[in-house]
Amino acid sequence: MAKLVTVANVQDLAVGDGKVLQVRNLEIALFNVDGAFYALENTCCHRGGPLGDGAIKGNSVTCPWHMWEFELATGACVNSPGDRVRTYDVVVEDDQVKVRL
Numbered sequence: 001m002a003k004l005v006t007v008a009n010v011q012d013l014a015v016g017d018g019k020v021l022q023v024r025n026l027e028i029a030l031f032n033v034d035g036a037f038y039a040l041e042n043t044c045c046h047r048g049g050p051l052g053d054g055a056i057k058g059n060s061v062t063c064p065w066h067m068w069e070f071e072l073a074t075g076a077c078v079n080s081p082g083d084r085v086r087t088y089d090v091v092v093e094d095d096q097v098k099v100r101l
């Protein structure tokens with residue numbers, strides 16, 4: 001059964017930034033877009049690039065390896081329809097960022 005797991009404090013991630021987190025046995029890319037947090041699997045579905053090191057553009061992140069774009073809310077690939085990465089629900093409570101795992 002999925003549980004909320006605290007992965008960061010709100011202050012740990014500035015607006016417009018992303019970071020890679022190791023949570024349990026997962027690598028998760030966490031992003032802050034204008035105060036809204038998004039969590040995706042870190043591994044790009046193209047060839048495994050680190051999405052957490054990618055640049056945010058609007059509501060998407062661009063993989064740093066070959067520039068595929070993924071919607072942060074859905075994980076859907078903009079360049080290759082039908083491809084996607086997993087997303088995780090994010091909840092912010094008392095300045096703590098929690099991901100449902």
Ligand code: FES
Pocket residue numbers: 044045046047048049063064065066067068
């Ligand atoms: S590995 Fe991400 S676009 Fe190629």
